[in-house]
Amino acid sequence: MCVGDVWENWNAQGYDIDQLAEKLNWQPETIRTIDAYRGMNARYTYPTLDELESALFPWFDRVARYNHDYEFGENCPTFVMRPRSY
Numbered sequence: 122m123c124v125g126d127v128w129e130n131w132n133a134q135g136y137d138i139d140q141l142a143e144k145l146n147w148q149p150e151t152i153r154t155i156d157a158y159r160g161m162n163a164r165y166t167y168p169t170l171d172e173l174e175s176a177l178f179p180w181f182d183r184v185a186r187y188n189h190d191y192e193f194g195e196n197c198p199t200f201v202m203r204p205r206s207y
Contacts, residue, residue: 124165128158170198180205 142149168176174183181202188198 123162124158125161
């Protein structure tokens, strides 16, 4: 699915932006940023932790990794790295 598909699905729902913004306590302009996706073929992809580590660890040592307990926090780990000394 590309981001343009997300916009198409969103738009098909017929949301009232002002009502939704009030319900969510968001600014309407923030919700309207989804309009940037209209007609776009871009796709978001994210590396797995193994892919990320294999790309970084030839040059860095992991000092720590923190997983967060907020919503979607498991998708946003924090790594503390230090340059590898040779």
